[in-house]
Amino acid sequence: MKDQLFGKDLNELQEICMALGLPKYTGKQLAEWLYKKEISSIDEMSNLSKKAREMLNEKYEFGLTLPSKVQVSLDGTKKYLFPTLHNKFIETAMIPDEDRKTVCVSTQVGCKMGCLFCMTGKQGFQGQLTAGEIVNQIRSIKEYGDVSNIVYMGMGEPFDNLDAVLKSLDILTSEWGYAMSPRRITVSSIGIIPAMLRFLNESEAHLAISLHTPFDTERQKLMPVQIAYPIADVVREIRGWDFGRQRRVSFEYILFKGLNDTPLHIRELTKLLSGIRCRINLIRFHPVPGTPLESPDDETIHNFRDQLNDKDITTTIRASRGQDIYAACGLLSTKELIAAKE
Amino acid sequence: MARAEEYSRLEHQLHLVKVIDNVEIAPGVYLISWKQKVAFISGQVVKLAIDRLQPPRIYSICSGNLDEKISVLFNVKEDGYLTPRLAAAIPGDELLASDPYGSFHCDHAPAFWIAAGTGIAPFYSMFQSGLSDHKILIHGARTLNQFYFEDELEWALGNNYIRCCSREQSCNAFPGRITNYLLEKNHFPKDYKYYLCGKSLMVVEVRDLLIANGVPYENIFAEIYF
Numbered sequence: 001m002k003d004q005l006f007g008k009d010l011n012e013l014q015e016i017c018m019a020l021g022l023p024k025y026t027g028k029q030l031a032e033w034l035y036k037k038e039i040s041s042i043d044e045m046s047n048l049s050k051k052a053r054e055m056l057n058e059k060y061e062f063g064l065t066l067p068s069k070v071q072v073s074l075d076g077t078k079k080y081l082f083p084t085l086h087n088k089f090i091e092t093a094m095i096p097d098e099d100r101k102t103v104c105v106s107t108q109v110g111c112k113m114g115c116l117f118c119m120t121g122k123q124g125f126q127g128q129l130t131a132g133e134i135v136n137q138i139r140s141i142k143e144y145g146d147v148s149n150i151v152y153m154g155m156g157e158p159f160d161n162l163d164a165v166l167k168s169l170d171i172l173t174s175e176w177g178y179a180m181s182p183r184r185i186t187v188s189s190i191g192i193i194p195a196m197l198r199f200l201n202e203s204e205a206h207l208a209i210s211l212h213t214p215f216d217t218e219r220q221k222l223m224p225v226q227i228a229y230p231i232a233d234v235v236r237e238i239r240g241w242d243f244g245r246q247r248r249v250s251f252e253y254i255l256f257k258g259l260n261d262t263p264l265h266i267r268e269l270t271k272l273l274s275g276i277r278c279r280i281n282l283i284r285f286h287p288v289p290g291t292p293l294e295s296p297d298d299e300t301i302h303n304f305r306d307q308l309n310d311k312d313i314t315t316t317i318r319a320s321r322g323q324d325i326y327a328a329c330g331l332l333s334t335k336e337l338i339a340a341k342e
Numbered sequence: 343m344a345r346a347e348e349y350s351r352l353e354h355q356l357h358l359v360k361v362i363d364n365v366e367i368a369p370g371v372y373l374i375s376w377k378q379k380v381a382f383i384s385g386q387v388v389k390l391a392i393d394r395l396q397p398p399r400i401y402s403i404c405s406g407n408l409d410e411k412i413s414v415l416f417n418v419k420e421d422g423y424l425t426p427r428l429a430a431a432i433p434g435d436e437l438l439a440s441d442p443y444g445s446f447h448c449d450h451a452p453a454f455w456i457a458a459g460t461g462i463a464p465f466y467s468m469f470q471s472g473l474s475d476h477k478i479l480i481h482g483a484r485t486l487n488q489f490y491f492e493d494e495l496e497w498a499l500g501n502n503y504i505r506c507c508s509r510e511q512s513c514n515a516f517p518g519r520i521t522n523y524l525l526e527k528n529h530f531p532k533d534y535k536y537y538l539c540g541k542s543l544m545v546v547e548v549r550d551l552l553i554a555n556g557v558p559y560e561n562i563f564a565e566i567y568f
Contacts, residue, residue: 111542112541112542112566112568113542113566113568114542114545114546114549114564114566116549116559121542121546122546122550123543124541124542124543124546125541125542125543160568192568194397194398195397198397216445217445220445220446220563221559221560221562221563221564224545224564224565224566225566225568226445227387227444227445227446227565228387228400228444228568230445290550290553290554291553292553292558292559293559
């Protein structure tokens with residue numbers, strides 16, 4: 001099987017060129033063809049000599065993968081299904097909103113974290129995505145040219161595949177790559193502390209942390225990672241970090257009826273996040289099969305938001321999108337995985 | 343501008359400890375120990391590293407809280423950085439270990455301990471710490487030589503020690519996975535607690551099965567090996 005050029009960074013492309021006896025600057029030309037122009041084969045790299053293209057073709061392929069399926073919601077949200085190696089599948093959501101088009105990318109096939117409320121976790125862990133497979137989810141969708149924002153909130157835990165995630169961010173934000181502003185990119189994690197600190201150090205993208213409850217025992221039951229990386233430790237590290245003016249940290253909070261939507265939670269959240277310039281995104285829970293949790297009603301959600309805002313924690317409610325196609329990650333790919341196994 | 347010193351601060355949570363024992367208890371599975379200097383609660387974990395070149399990994403403590411040593415159980419991953427080096431450690435070698443931490447705690451209340459593979463570690467620690475009364479231990483493994491500490495557990499727990507073996511057969515083990523055993527037994531007391539430890543897919547499948555059979559999720563405690 002040929003190695004893929006798409007997903008390589010500038011250094012790797014230059015090394016490939018030099019190993020083939022081509023000038024080092026050809027690496028820069030390759031990066032331009034891969035990340036700045038809308039071609040999909042090595043043969044279309046018209047400023048390379050025919051011999052250079054032949055040499056590249058011998059060992060490499062361009063490396064784009066088209067989605068195998070797309071579902072379109074009534075609200076315009078799309079969910080793309082991409083095949084990976086060995087009959088696995090990943091999901092990518094494209095969420096249009098007025099003048100913005102946000103793409104939600106996956107970073108792993110399945111997930112190891114086993115959160116109680118998550119469909120992806122039910123697949124178990126199937127494998128890591130490469131940087132190329134992450135960036136391909138943006139490059140190979142129909143809306144590629146119009147993408148305004150990227151969120152790493154699809155299948156998998158980004159900080160459990162940090163090398164590939166950082167490399168994909170490099171490709172997306174470098175001058176030789178897509179030259180996107182890192183301020184248009186948010187990486188969401190459950191808070192694997194060593195990886196989180198490395199991410200903060202080596203990237204400028206925004207950070208979102210899945211919080212879901214400020215109480216240790218409760219979070220442990222929702223998110224087993226709490227045992228290894230307690231949220232209080234995660235928040236303490238965040239509090240010690242200088243995010244500067246432009247970089248943002250936010251906390252994701254899925255509301256579960258009767259579980260984490262009480263005044264006690266508001267009080268504890270206020271204590272936990274005090275002194276951090278941040279935002280809380282409240283998320284309505286859309287039940288997944290086999291999960292005993294439910295969403296509270298709209299009034300409870302609005303009250304929760306208002307009370308946090310009253311305590312000077314900027315809190316918003318994330319609009320639910322693509323409900324008719326289950327845009328929340330995991331369901332479509334799980335169905336495909338089961339079909340593939342059968 | 344991010345503060346690099348904050349990043350390196352984590353490294354200071356690791357202390358030098360001296361290996362006092364390192365035993366291969368099954369093919370490719372080791373029990374490595376060092377002297378206990380800080381008290382811990384069984385079920386807690388430690389971060390472990392061989393040097394400061396790679397981030398530490400987290401392991402459940404596998405020894406009793408009254409032992410003079412702290413032990414952890416690990417599988418050697420041939421292509422890994424840490425475990426082949428850990429496997430090669432001999433008494434007197436130095437490792438980097440954090441103080442114990444974590445909240446996967448158990449008391450004397452009736453409970454199921456459900457483990458797969460090296461996920462037996464926290465339960466063996468609890469057993470060694472005198473918490474095995476009113477407990478039913480279900481251990482799943484692919485092969486018969488992966489039932490670590492089985493002689494001791496069988497002697498002490500008797501019928502409350504159940505082995506599930508998915509790839510080999512023995513008169514001592516249920517033939518199949520943990521989920522097969524639970525389904526066949528079809529006994530899910532609602533007033534018991536359920537502690538699960540192992541890889542994510544096992545934990546998620548068992549948790550779903552328990553919930554589907556009426557066990558309140560509040561009674562389920564999971565530790566996943568990341």
